[in-house]
Amino acid sequence: MNFLRYVDLSHNILKYIEPGLFMNMDGSLLWFDASYNLLTSMDVTNILRTKQPGFCRADFSFNQISKLTNELRWECKEDTQFGNGGLVDFFGNSFSDFFDFSELGFKNFFLFGKLLYYTFDFRGNKWTCDCRFYPFALKATLFAEKLDRDIYYLKCHSPSELKNVSLPELMKSKTLDLLICNLSIADRCPPNCRCFYQPARTRTVVNCSGTEKTKLPSALPFKTDLEVDFSNNQISRIDNESVILSYSHTITSIDLSYNKIENLPDELFYKLRNTKKINFSGNKMKKIPRALQALKPCQIYLGLIVLECKCEDTWIQNWLPSSHSKCYNNTRMFCYNKNELVNILSMTNADLGCKFYSEYILWLTISLAVIVFILAVSSTIIFYFRFEIFIMSRKLMKYLQTSEVRLELYTYDVYISCSEDDANLRRWLTSTLVPFLENENLRVFLPFRDSEFGHPREEEIIETMTKSLNFVIILSEHYDDYSETWIEKEWKYAWFNYKSDSQREIVIINYDMLEYKDIAKKYLGAFLKLHSFIDFSNNTKRINEEVYNSLQHVHKTVRKKSNKSNYHNSFKNNVIELETIMESNIKLKHHDKNCSSSEL
The missing domain is CATH 3.80.10 (Leucine-rich repeat, LRR (right-handed beta-alpha superhelix))
Known part of the structure:
Protein backbone atom coordinates (compact mmCIF):
# COMPACT_ATOMS: atom_id res chain seq x y z
CA MET A 1 0.00 0.00 0.00
CA LYS A 126 -30.52 20.56 -1.59
CA TRP A 127 -29.64 22.20 1.69
CA THR A 128 -32.33 23.12 4.20
CA CYS A 129 -31.25 26.36 5.80
CA ASP A 130 -32.80 26.06 9.24
CA CYS A 131 -31.73 26.27 12.89
CA ARG A 132 -29.28 23.37 12.42
CA PHE A 133 -27.43 25.43 9.80
CA TYR A 134 -27.14 28.40 12.18
CA PRO A 135 -24.12 27.28 14.33
CA PHE A 136 -21.94 26.77 11.22
CA ALA A 137 -23.15 29.98 9.58
CA LEU A 138 -22.45 31.95 12.77
CA LYS A 139 -18.90 30.58 13.08
CA ALA A 140 -18.27 31.01 9.36
CA THR A 141 -18.78 34.76 9.66
CA LEU A 142 -15.64 34.86 11.81
CA PHE A 143 -13.43 33.41 9.05
CA ALA A 144 -15.15 34.22 5.75
CA GLU A 145 -13.38 37.55 5.18
CA LYS A 146 -9.90 36.11 5.83
CA LEU A 147 -10.28 32.58 4.50
CA ASP A 148 -12.08 31.73 1.26
CA ARG A 149 -13.33 28.16 0.86
CA ASP A 150 -15.78 26.45 -1.46
CA ILE A 151 -17.73 25.21 1.54
CA TYR A 152 -18.82 28.78 2.16
CA TYR A 153 -20.61 28.85 -1.20
CA LEU A 154 -23.37 26.49 -0.21
CA LYS A 155 -26.78 27.52 -1.46
CA CYS A 156 -30.07 27.06 0.34
CA HIS A 157 -32.78 25.00 -1.32
CA SER A 158 -35.40 25.60 1.37
CA PRO A 159 -37.26 27.37 2.86
CA SER A 160 -38.67 29.14 -0.15
CA GLU A 161 -37.70 32.62 1.08
CA LEU A 162 -34.04 31.54 1.17
CA LYS A 163 -33.94 29.42 -1.99
CA ASN A 164 -30.70 29.86 -3.98
CA VAL A 165 -29.32 32.21 -1.32
CA SER A 166 -25.66 31.40 -0.65
CA LEU A 167 -23.99 31.44 2.74
CA PRO A 168 -21.91 34.57 1.95
CA GLU A 169 -25.11 36.35 0.96
CA LEU A 170 -26.71 35.35 4.27
CA MET A 171 -23.73 36.70 6.18
CA LYS A 172 -23.58 39.97 4.23
CA SER A 173 -27.31 40.67 4.57
CA LYS A 174 -27.20 39.79 8.29
CA THR A 175 -30.30 37.65 7.97
CA LEU A 176 -29.18 34.71 10.11
CA ASP A 177 -32.34 35.18 12.16
CA LEU A 178 -34.18 33.58 9.20
CA LEU A 179 -32.53 30.27 10.09
CA ILE A 180 -35.36 28.69 12.09
CA CYS A 181 -36.78 25.22 12.77
CA ASN A 182 -40.55 24.81 12.55
CA LEU A 183 -42.24 22.80 15.30
CA SER A 184 -45.19 20.49 14.76
CA ILE A 185 -48.02 19.16 16.91
CA ALA A 186 -45.65 16.32 17.84
CA ASP A 187 -43.44 19.02 19.40
CA ARG A 188 -46.50 20.20 21.43
CA CYS A 189 -47.26 23.12 19.16
CA PRO A 190 -50.98 24.00 19.68
CA PRO A 191 -53.30 23.24 16.72
CA ASN A 192 -53.65 25.98 14.08
CA CYS A 193 -50.62 27.78 15.51
CA ARG A 194 -47.18 28.39 14.06
CA CYS A 195 -44.27 27.43 16.29
CA PHE A 196 -40.57 27.72 15.51
CA TYR A 197 -37.19 27.76 17.22
CA GLN A 198 -34.98 30.74 16.32
CA PRO A 199 -31.41 30.35 17.64
CA ALA A 200 -30.25 33.75 16.34
CA ARG A 201 -32.57 35.41 18.88
CA THR A 202 -32.47 32.57 21.42
CA ARG A 203 -36.21 32.07 21.50
CA THR A 204 -39.02 29.67 20.66
CA VAL A 205 -42.07 31.40 19.23
CA VAL A 206 -45.63 30.12 19.68
CA ASN A 207 -47.80 32.27 17.43
CA CYS A 208 -51.53 31.61 17.86
CA SER A 209 -52.65 35.14 17.04
CA GLY A 210 -56.00 35.44 15.27
CA THR A 211 -56.81 31.73 15.40
CA GLU A 212 -60.26 32.31 17.01
CA LYS A 213 -59.36 30.41 20.16
CA THR A 214 -61.83 30.64 23.04
CA LYS A 215 -59.50 29.18 25.64
CA LEU A 216 -55.84 28.61 26.19
CA PRO A 217 -54.28 25.30 25.04
CA SER A 218 -53.38 22.56 27.49
CA ALA A 219 -49.71 22.32 26.49
CA LEU A 220 -46.81 24.28 24.99
CA PRO A 221 -43.44 23.16 23.53
CA PHE A 222 -40.84 21.95 26.01
CA LYS A 223 -38.47 24.80 25.22
CA THR A 224 -36.87 27.59 27.18
CA ASP A 225 -37.31 31.27 26.33
CA LEU A 226 -40.87 30.87 25.05
CA GLU A 227 -42.49 33.87 23.38
CA VAL A 228 -46.22 33.18 23.35
CA ASP A 229 -48.74 35.16 21.31
CA PHE A 230 -52.48 34.56 21.83
CA SER A 231 -53.60 38.02 20.76
CA ASN A 232 -56.77 38.75 18.76
CA ASN A 233 -58.75 35.75 19.96
CA GLN A 234 -61.93 35.13 21.98
CA ILE A 235 -60.29 34.04 25.25
CA SER A 236 -62.39 35.20 28.22
CA ARG A 237 -60.74 33.76 31.31
CA ILE A 238 -57.46 32.63 32.84
CA ASP A 239 -57.88 30.28 35.78
CA ASN A 240 -55.37 29.04 38.35
CA GLU A 241 -54.71 25.87 36.32
CA SER A 242 -53.95 27.72 33.11
CA VAL A 243 -51.06 26.64 30.87
CA ILE A 244 -49.53 30.09 31.41
CA LEU A 245 -49.06 29.38 35.10
CA SER A 246 -47.66 25.91 34.40
CA TYR A 247 -45.07 27.25 31.92
CA SER A 248 -44.41 30.58 33.64
CA HIS A 249 -40.78 29.64 34.39
CA THR A 250 -40.01 29.24 30.65
CA ILE A 251 -42.11 32.12 29.24
CA THR A 252 -40.15 35.31 28.54
CA SER A 253 -42.91 37.12 26.65
CA ILE A 254 -46.68 36.68 26.51
CA ASP A 255 -49.27 38.56 24.47
CA LEU A 256 -52.97 38.19 25.31
CA SER A 257 -54.04 41.54 23.93
CA TYR A 258 -57.45 42.07 22.32
CA ASN A 259 -59.30 39.18 23.89
CA LYS A 260 -62.33 39.22 26.21
CA ILE A 261 -60.59 38.85 29.56
CA GLU A 262 -62.32 40.66 32.44
CA ASN A 263 -60.47 39.40 35.52
CA LEU A 264 -56.95 38.19 36.17
CA PRO A 265 -56.06 35.82 39.05
CA ASP A 266 -53.63 37.07 41.68
CA GLU A 267 -51.35 34.07 41.21
CA LEU A 268 -50.78 35.04 37.57
CA PHE A 269 -48.79 38.14 38.51
CA TYR A 270 -46.67 36.30 41.07
CA LYS A 271 -45.86 33.55 38.55
CA LEU A 272 -44.92 36.02 35.80
CA ARG A 273 -42.56 38.13 37.91
CA ASN A 274 -39.56 37.13 35.75
CA THR A 275 -41.35 37.50 32.41
CA LYS A 276 -39.85 40.37 30.41
CA LYS A 277 -42.96 41.45 28.50
CA ILE A 278 -46.66 40.94 29.33
CA ASN A 279 -49.41 42.38 27.16
CA PHE A 280 -53.06 42.41 28.27
CA SER A 281 -54.09 45.58 26.46
CA GLY A 282 -57.39 45.75 24.56
CA ASN A 283 -59.32 43.53 27.00
CA LYS A 284 -62.37 44.34 29.12
CA MET A 285 -60.82 44.63 32.54
CA LYS A 286 -63.31 45.52 35.27
CA LYS A 287 -61.01 45.16 38.24
CA ILE A 288 -57.26 45.30 38.74
CA PRO A 289 -55.98 42.99 41.52
CA ARG A 290 -53.51 44.43 43.98
CA ALA A 291 -51.12 41.57 43.14
CA LEU A 292 -50.23 43.65 40.06
CA GLN A 293 -47.72 45.39 42.34
CA ALA A 294 -45.53 42.28 42.02
CA LEU A 295 -44.67 43.50 38.49
CA LYS A 296 -42.87 46.61 37.33
CA PRO A 297 -44.95 49.15 35.32
CA CYS A 298 -42.58 48.87 32.34
CA GLN A 299 -42.93 45.09 32.37
CA ILE A 300 -46.65 44.93 31.54
CA TYR A 301 -49.04 46.50 29.04
CA LEU A 302 -52.65 46.93 30.13
CA GLY A 303 -53.55 49.73 27.73
CA LEU A 304 -56.52 51.99 28.49
CA ILE A 305 -58.63 50.80 31.44
CA VAL A 306 -61.80 52.42 32.81
CA LEU A 307 -62.69 51.54 36.41
CA GLU A 308 -65.27 52.31 39.06
CA CYS A 309 -62.59 53.64 41.38
CA LYS A 310 -62.80 53.39 45.16
CA CYS A 311 -60.62 54.36 48.08
CA GLU A 312 -58.89 50.97 48.09
CA ASP A 313 -57.53 51.77 44.60
CA THR A 314 -55.16 54.46 45.87
CA TRP A 315 -52.27 51.97 45.54
CA ILE A 316 -52.64 52.25 41.75
CA GLN A 317 -51.54 55.90 41.95
CA ASN A 318 -48.30 54.83 43.61
CA TRP A 319 -47.72 51.96 41.18
CA LEU A 320 -48.33 53.74 37.86
CA PRO A 321 -45.30 55.50 36.31
CA SER A 322 -45.20 59.26 36.03
CA SER A 323 -45.97 61.07 32.78
CA HIS A 324 -42.23 61.50 32.15
CA SER A 325 -41.57 57.76 32.17
CA LYS A 326 -40.83 55.93 28.90
CA CYS A 327 -43.53 53.38 29.74
CA TYR A 328 -46.18 55.93 30.73
CA ASN A 329 -48.48 54.76 27.91
CA ASN A 330 -48.16 51.06 28.78
CA THR A 331 -51.03 51.35 31.25
CA ARG A 332 -53.41 54.28 31.62
CA MET A 333 -56.28 54.06 34.08
CA PHE A 334 -59.31 56.34 34.15
CA CYS A 335 -62.10 56.63 36.71
CA TYR A 336 -65.67 57.88 36.55
CA ASN A 337 -65.89 61.09 38.55
CA LYS A 338 -69.06 63.18 38.31
CA ASN A 339 -69.97 61.57 34.97
CA GLU A 340 -66.54 62.34 33.56
CA LEU A 341 -63.51 60.18 32.86
CA VAL A 342 -60.55 61.38 34.89
CA ASN A 343 -57.03 59.96 34.95
CA ILE A 344 -56.55 58.26 38.30
CA LEU A 345 -53.21 60.05 38.71
CA SER A 346 -55.11 63.36 38.80
CA MET A 347 -57.59 62.30 41.49
CA THR A 348 -57.35 63.10 45.19
CA ASN A 349 -58.22 60.80 48.07
CA ALA A 350 -61.48 62.68 48.48
CA ASP A 351 -62.31 62.08 44.80
CA LEU A 352 -61.74 58.37 45.39
CA GLY A 353 -64.18 58.41 48.33
CA CYS A 354 -61.60 58.08 51.08
CA LYS A 355 -62.50 59.24 54.58
CA PHE A 356 -60.03 60.21 57.24
CA TYR A 357 -61.33 57.41 59.42
CA SER A 358 -62.18 54.59 57.09
CA GLU A 359 -64.11 51.54 58.18
CA TYR A 360 -60.92 49.52 58.12
CA ILE A 361 -59.18 51.90 60.51
CA LEU A 362 -62.27 51.96 62.74
CA TRP A 363 -62.44 48.19 62.94
CA LEU A 364 -58.71 48.01 63.47
CA THR A 365 -58.95 50.50 66.33
CA ILE A 366 -61.83 48.59 67.92
CA SER A 367 -59.96 45.31 67.55
CA LEU A 368 -56.83 46.74 69.14
CA ALA A 369 -58.89 48.22 72.00
CA VAL A 370 -60.57 44.86 72.63
CA ILE A 371 -57.20 43.09 72.57
CA VAL A 372 -55.71 45.63 75.01
CA PHE A 373 -58.75 45.28 77.29
CA ILE A 374 -58.54 41.48 77.24
CA LEU A 375 -54.81 41.61 77.97
CA ALA A 376 -55.34 44.08 80.83
CA VAL A 377 -58.14 42.01 82.39
CA SER A 378 -56.18 38.80 81.91
CA SER A 379 -53.08 40.34 83.46
CA THR A 380 -55.10 41.60 86.45
CA ILE A 381 -56.73 38.21 86.97
CA ILE A 382 -53.41 36.41 86.63
CA PHE A 383 -51.77 38.80 89.11
CA TYR A 384 -54.62 38.57 91.64
CA PHE A 385 -54.78 34.78 91.46
CA ARG A 386 -51.09 34.22 90.75
CA PHE A 387 -50.55 32.01 93.79
CA GLU A 388 -53.66 29.93 93.11
CA ILE A 389 -52.65 29.50 89.44
CA PHE A 390 -49.15 28.45 90.45
CA ILE A 391 -50.41 25.88 92.99
CA MET A 392 -52.93 24.42 90.52
CA SER A 393 -50.33 24.17 87.76
CA ARG A 394 -47.95 22.41 90.16
CA LYS A 395 -50.60 19.87 91.09
CA LEU A 396 -51.46 19.33 87.42
CA MET A 397 -47.80 18.78 86.52
CA LYS A 398 -47.42 16.23 89.30
CA TYR A 399 -50.54 14.45 88.10
CA LEU A 400 -49.34 14.28 84.49
CA GLN A 401 -45.65 13.63 85.19
CA THR A 402 -44.29 11.00 87.49
CA SER A 403 -40.67 11.52 88.42
CA GLU A 404 -38.56 9.64 90.93
CA VAL A 405 -37.38 11.60 93.97
CA ARG A 406 -33.76 10.85 94.84
CA LEU A 407 -33.11 9.96 98.48
CA GLU A 408 -29.64 11.48 98.72
CA LEU A 409 -30.89 14.99 97.88
CA TYR A 410 -32.87 15.40 101.12
CA THR A 411 -31.87 14.88 104.77
CA TYR A 412 -35.44 15.17 106.10
CA ASP A 413 -38.69 13.96 104.62
CA VAL A 414 -40.88 16.32 106.68
CA TYR A 415 -40.34 19.72 108.29
CA ILE A 416 -43.18 20.70 110.67
CA SER A 417 -43.91 24.40 111.28
CA CYS A 418 -46.27 25.17 114.16
CA SER A 419 -46.90 27.42 117.14
CA GLU A 420 -44.70 26.30 120.01
CA ASP A 421 -46.90 28.18 122.55
CA ASP A 422 -49.87 25.81 122.25
CA ALA A 423 -49.37 22.98 124.77
CA ASN A 424 -52.20 20.86 123.35
CA LEU A 425 -50.79 21.17 119.83
CA ARG A 426 -47.32 20.14 121.03
CA ARG A 427 -48.79 17.16 122.87
CA TRP A 428 -50.68 16.01 119.75
CA LEU A 429 -47.59 16.35 117.59
CA THR A 430 -45.23 14.49 119.93
CA SER A 431 -47.67 11.78 120.90
CA THR A 432 -49.65 11.19 117.70
CA LEU A 433 -48.56 12.68 114.35
CA VAL A 434 -44.76 12.55 114.62
CA PRO A 435 -44.61 8.95 115.96
CA PHE A 436 -46.97 7.87 113.18
CA LEU A 437 -44.80 9.45 110.47
CA GLU A 438 -41.60 8.07 111.96
CA ASN A 439 -43.14 4.61 112.16
CA GLU A 440 -43.71 4.98 108.40
CA ASN A 441 -39.94 5.37 108.12
CA LEU A 442 -40.08 9.14 107.43
CA ARG A 443 -37.38 11.46 108.72
CA VAL A 444 -39.16 14.25 110.64
CA PHE A 445 -37.70 17.55 111.83
CA LEU A 446 -39.74 19.12 114.65
CA PRO A 447 -38.13 22.48 115.53
CA PHE A 448 -38.94 22.59 119.26
CA ARG A 449 -37.69 19.01 119.57
CA ASP A 450 -34.78 18.76 117.12
CA SER A 451 -33.24 22.25 117.10
CA GLU A 452 -29.71 22.46 118.45
CA PHE A 453 -29.33 24.52 121.61
CA GLY A 454 -27.38 27.74 121.04
CA HIS A 455 -27.47 27.51 117.22
CA PRO A 456 -28.65 30.72 115.40
CA ARG A 457 -32.35 30.15 114.78
CA GLU A 458 -32.72 31.65 111.28
CA GLU A 459 -29.60 29.93 109.94
CA GLU A 460 -30.90 26.63 111.24
CA ILE A 461 -34.32 27.22 109.62
CA ILE A 462 -32.73 27.97 106.24
CA GLU A 463 -30.30 25.06 106.38
CA THR A 464 -32.88 22.51 107.53
CA MET A 465 -35.60 23.59 105.09
CA THR A 466 -33.12 23.41 102.21
CA LYS A 467 -32.60 19.73 103.09
CA SER A 468 -36.33 18.94 103.59
CA LEU A 469 -38.67 17.42 101.01
CA ASN A 470 -42.07 18.29 102.58
CA PHE A 471 -43.30 21.16 104.73
CA VAL A 472 -46.24 20.58 107.07
CA ILE A 473 -47.58 23.99 108.15
CA ILE A 474 -50.07 24.02 111.03
CA LEU A 475 -52.17 27.20 111.08
CA SER A 476 -53.10 28.36 114.60
CA GLU A 477 -55.10 31.34 115.78
CA HIS A 478 -52.84 32.89 118.42
CA TYR A 479 -49.09 33.54 118.44
CA ASP A 480 -47.01 35.72 120.70
CA ASP A 481 -44.81 38.31 119.01
CA TYR A 482 -41.64 36.25 119.33
CA SER A 483 -43.17 33.06 117.95
CA GLU A 484 -44.98 34.89 115.15
CA THR A 485 -41.67 36.27 113.86
CA TRP A 486 -40.12 32.81 113.48
CA ILE A 487 -43.32 31.23 112.18
CA GLU A 488 -43.52 33.80 109.33
CA LYS A 489 -39.86 33.15 108.47
CA GLU A 490 -40.59 29.42 108.27
CA TRP A 491 -43.57 30.15 105.99
CA LYS A 492 -41.42 32.36 103.74
CA TYR A 493 -38.61 29.80 103.36
CA ALA A 494 -41.09 26.95 102.91
CA TRP A 495 -42.77 28.83 100.02
CA PHE A 496 -39.40 29.73 98.48
CA ASN A 497 -38.24 26.10 98.48
CA TYR A 498 -41.64 24.95 97.20
CA LYS A 499 -41.41 27.34 94.21
CA SER A 500 -37.82 26.53 93.33
CA ASP A 501 -38.10 22.72 93.49
CA SER A 502 -40.98 20.94 91.76
CA GLN A 503 -40.34 17.82 93.88
CA ARG A 504 -41.26 19.52 97.14
CA GLU A 505 -44.73 19.70 98.67
CA ILE A 506 -46.53 21.93 101.20
CA VAL A 507 -49.24 20.36 103.38
CA ILE A 508 -51.52 22.79 105.27
CA ILE A 509 -53.31 21.68 108.48
CA ASN A 510 -56.02 24.17 109.48
CA TYR A 511 -55.82 23.65 113.23
CA ASP A 512 -58.14 26.49 114.33
CA MET A 513 -60.54 26.59 111.33
CA LEU A 514 -59.08 29.83 109.93
CA GLU A 515 -60.29 31.46 106.70
CA TYR A 516 -58.02 32.72 103.93
CA LYS A 517 -58.64 36.37 104.93
CA ASP A 518 -57.23 35.58 108.38
CA ILE A 519 -53.86 34.63 106.87
CA ALA A 520 -51.42 37.51 106.39
CA LYS A 521 -49.39 35.68 103.76
CA LYS A 522 -51.39 35.41 100.53
CA TYR A 523 -49.45 32.43 99.24
CA LEU A 524 -50.69 30.38 102.23
CA GLY A 525 -54.18 31.84 101.93
CA ALA A 526 -54.23 30.53 98.35
CA PHE A 527 -54.21 26.96 99.71
CA LEU A 528 -57.34 27.78 101.75
CA LYS A 529 -59.04 29.39 98.72
CA LEU A 530 -58.43 26.23 96.73
CA HIS A 531 -59.55 24.05 99.69
CA SER A 532 -56.17 22.38 99.46
CA PHE A 533 -55.75 21.82 103.20
CA ILE A 534 -56.54 19.33 105.97
CA ASP A 535 -59.32 20.39 108.34
CA PHE A 536 -58.21 19.38 111.83
CA SER A 537 -61.74 19.48 113.25
CA ASN A 538 -63.15 16.94 110.77
CA ASN A 539 -60.25 14.53 110.60
CA THR A 540 -59.35 13.70 114.17
CA LYS A 541 -59.47 10.00 113.45
CA ARG A 542 -57.89 9.90 109.99
CA ILE A 543 -55.69 12.99 110.06
CA ASN A 544 -52.44 11.01 110.33
CA GLU A 545 -53.22 8.98 107.20
CA GLU A 546 -54.32 12.07 105.27
CA VAL A 547 -51.13 13.92 106.17
CA TYR A 548 -49.06 10.92 105.12
CA ASN A 549 -50.90 10.57 101.78
CA SER A 550 -50.45 14.27 101.03
CA LEU A 551 -46.67 14.11 101.33
CA GLN A 552 -44.18 13.67 98.51
CA HIS A 553 -42.34 10.38 99.06
CA VAL A 554 -38.86 9.29 98.08
CA HIS A 555 -38.08 5.88 96.62
CA LYS A 556 -35.88 4.24 99.21
CA THR A 557 -35.24 0.92 100.90
CA VAL A 558 -37.09 0.65 104.21
CA ARG A 559 -34.65 0.23 107.04
CA LYS A 560 -35.65 -0.63 110.58
CA LYS A 561 -34.66 2.07 113.01
CA SER A 562 -32.08 1.22 115.63
CA ASN A 563 -33.15 0.84 119.25
CA LYS A 564 -30.81 3.65 120.14
CA SER A 565 -32.57 6.03 117.75
CA ASN A 566 -35.99 4.93 119.00
CA TYR A 567 -34.88 5.39 122.58
CA HIS A 568 -33.46 8.85 121.81
CA ASN A 569 -36.65 10.10 120.11
CA SER A 570 -38.82 8.48 122.79
CA PHE A 571 -36.79 10.19 125.48
CA LYS A 572 -37.18 13.56 123.75
CA ASN A 573 -40.92 13.06 123.33
CA ASN A 574 -41.30 12.12 127.04
CA VAL A 575 -39.37 15.20 128.14
CA ILE A 576 -41.51 17.43 125.90
CA GLU A 577 -44.69 15.78 127.17
CA LEU A 578 -43.52 16.29 130.81
CA GLU A 579 -42.81 19.95 130.09
CA THR A 580 -46.25 20.29 128.57
CA ILE A 581 -47.95 18.74 131.66
CA MET A 582 -45.94 20.94 134.03
CA GLU A 583 -46.80 24.03 132.02
CA SER A 584 -50.50 23.09 132.16
CA ASN A 585 -50.32 22.58 135.96
CA ILE A 586 -48.64 25.95 136.46
CA LYS A 587 -51.35 27.66 134.43
CA LEU A 588 -54.02 25.79 136.47
CA LYS A 589 -52.49 26.88 139.81
CA HIS A 590 -52.40 30.51 138.66
CA HIS A 591 -56.02 30.19 137.68
CA ASP A 592 -57.03 28.75 141.13
CA LYS A 593 -55.09 31.45 142.94
CA ASN A 594 -56.80 34.16 140.96
CA CYS A 595 -60.19 32.61 141.74
CA SER A 596 -59.43 32.51 145.53
CA SER A 597 -58.40 36.15 145.52
CA SER A 598 -61.63 37.05 143.81
CA GLU A 599 -63.68 35.23 146.48
CA LEU A 600 -61.87 37.04 149.28
Missing part, protein backbone atom coordinates in the same frame (compact mmCIF):
# COMPACT_ATOMS: atom_id res chain seq x y z
CA ASN A 2 3.00 2.31 0.34
CA PHE A 3 3.26 2.68 -3.45
CA LEU A 4 -0.48 2.82 -4.25
CA ARG A 5 -1.29 6.21 -5.77
CA TYR A 6 -4.60 5.92 -7.60
CA VAL A 7 -7.82 3.96 -6.86
CA ASP A 8 -10.83 4.29 -9.18
CA LEU A 9 -14.09 2.68 -8.03
CA SER A 10 -16.41 5.02 -9.91
CA HIS A 11 -19.53 3.90 -11.79
CA ASN A 12 -20.11 0.84 -9.66
CA ILE A 13 -22.80 -0.18 -7.19
CA LEU A 14 -20.69 0.50 -4.10
CA LYS A 15 -23.02 1.01 -1.10
CA TYR A 16 -20.77 1.07 1.96
CA ILE A 17 -17.15 1.80 2.90
CA GLU A 18 -15.83 0.40 6.18
CA PRO A 19 -15.13 3.19 8.75
CA GLY A 20 -11.44 3.96 9.44
CA LEU A 21 -10.20 2.77 6.04
CA PHE A 22 -8.27 5.92 5.12
CA MET A 23 -7.64 7.70 8.44
CA ASN A 24 -5.14 5.14 9.70
CA MET A 25 -3.77 4.05 6.31
CA ASP A 26 0.01 4.34 5.93
CA GLY A 27 1.08 5.30 2.42
CA SER A 28 0.68 7.96 -0.23
CA LEU A 29 -2.73 7.37 -1.85
CA LEU A 30 -3.19 10.55 -3.87
CA TRP A 31 -6.42 9.89 -5.71
CA PHE A 32 -9.50 7.96 -4.60
CA ASP A 33 -12.54 8.01 -6.87
CA ALA A 34 -15.83 6.55 -5.60
CA SER A 35 -18.13 8.78 -7.64
CA TYR A 36 -21.32 7.57 -9.30
CA ASN A 37 -22.05 4.83 -6.80
CA LEU A 38 -24.87 4.05 -4.33
CA LEU A 39 -23.29 5.31 -1.13
CA THR A 40 -25.86 6.72 1.35
CA SER A 41 -23.54 7.74 4.20
CA MET A 42 -19.88 8.49 4.76
CA ASP A 43 -17.91 8.11 7.97
CA VAL A 44 -15.69 10.99 9.03
CA THR A 45 -12.74 8.57 9.39
CA ASN A 46 -12.85 7.98 5.61
CA ILE A 47 -12.73 11.69 4.85
CA LEU A 48 -9.84 12.81 7.08
CA ARG A 49 -6.31 11.35 7.04
CA THR A 50 -3.88 11.53 9.95
CA LYS A 51 -1.03 9.31 8.64
CA GLN A 52 -0.53 10.81 5.17
CA PRO A 53 1.25 14.08 4.48
CA GLY A 54 -1.38 14.94 1.86
CA PHE A 55 -3.53 13.79 -1.06
CA CYS A 56 -4.97 15.25 -4.24
CA ARG A 57 -8.62 14.27 -4.36
CA ALA A 58 -11.18 12.07 -2.63
CA ASP A 59 -14.17 12.02 -4.95
CA PHE A 60 -17.55 10.97 -3.53
CA SER A 61 -19.63 13.05 -5.94
CA PHE A 62 -22.88 11.89 -7.51
CA ASN A 63 -23.82 9.35 -4.87
CA GLN A 64 -26.85 9.32 -2.56
CA ILE A 65 -25.01 10.42 0.57
CA SER A 66 -27.36 12.25 2.96
CA LYS A 67 -25.38 12.20 6.20
CA LEU A 68 -21.90 12.07 7.69
CA THR A 69 -21.37 9.55 10.49
CA ASN A 70 -18.87 8.82 13.26
CA GLU A 71 -19.40 5.13 13.95
CA LEU A 72 -16.02 4.71 15.67
CA ARG A 73 -16.69 7.73 17.90
CA TRP A 74 -13.46 9.33 16.80
CA GLU A 75 -12.57 12.62 18.48
CA CYS A 76 -10.20 15.36 17.37
CA LYS A 77 -7.55 16.21 19.97
CA GLU A 78 -5.41 19.30 20.28
CA ASP A 79 -2.34 17.34 19.10
CA THR A 80 -4.12 15.68 16.14
CA GLN A 81 -2.39 16.41 12.79
CA PHE A 82 -4.04 16.21 9.35
CA GLY A 83 -1.08 17.09 7.09
CA ASN A 84 -1.54 19.18 3.96
CA GLY A 85 -4.99 17.79 3.17
CA GLY A 86 -6.63 17.83 -0.26
CA LEU A 87 -10.00 18.15 -2.01
CA VAL A 88 -12.99 16.16 -0.69
CA ASP A 89 -15.79 16.27 -3.26
CA PHE A 90 -19.43 15.69 -2.22
CA PHE A 91 -20.97 17.46 -5.21
CA GLY A 92 -24.38 16.21 -6.36
CA ASN A 93 -25.37 14.11 -3.34
CA SER A 94 -28.52 14.05 -1.19
CA PHE A 95 -27.47 16.26 1.71
CA SER A 96 -30.26 18.44 3.13
CA ASP A 97 -29.86 18.80 6.90
CA PHE A 98 -26.61 20.36 8.02
CA PHE A 99 -24.47 18.20 10.30
CA ASP A 100 -23.45 18.75 13.90
CA PHE A 101 -19.66 19.12 14.16
CA SER A 102 -19.65 17.92 17.78
CA GLU A 103 -21.12 14.58 16.66
CA LEU A 104 -18.35 14.29 14.05
CA GLY A 105 -15.64 14.50 16.73
CA PHE A 106 -15.04 18.27 16.80
CA LYS A 107 -16.27 19.04 20.33
CA ASN A 108 -14.60 22.43 20.09
CA PHE A 109 -15.54 24.14 16.83
CA PHE A 110 -12.21 25.97 16.68
CA LEU A 111 -10.41 22.62 16.28
CA PHE A 112 -12.01 22.62 12.85
CA GLY A 113 -9.25 25.12 11.97
CA LYS A 114 -6.83 22.16 11.78
CA LEU A 115 -8.46 21.41 8.39
CA LEU A 116 -7.07 24.65 6.98
CA TYR A 117 -5.59 22.90 3.93
CA TYR A 118 -8.64 20.76 3.24
CA THR A 119 -11.19 21.78 0.63
CA PHE A 120 -14.76 20.49 0.84
CA ASP A 121 -17.22 20.81 -2.02
CA PHE A 122 -20.81 20.39 -0.87
CA ARG A 123 -22.40 22.22 -3.77
CA GLY A 124 -25.15 20.63 -5.79
CA ASN A 125 -27.05 19.47 -2.67
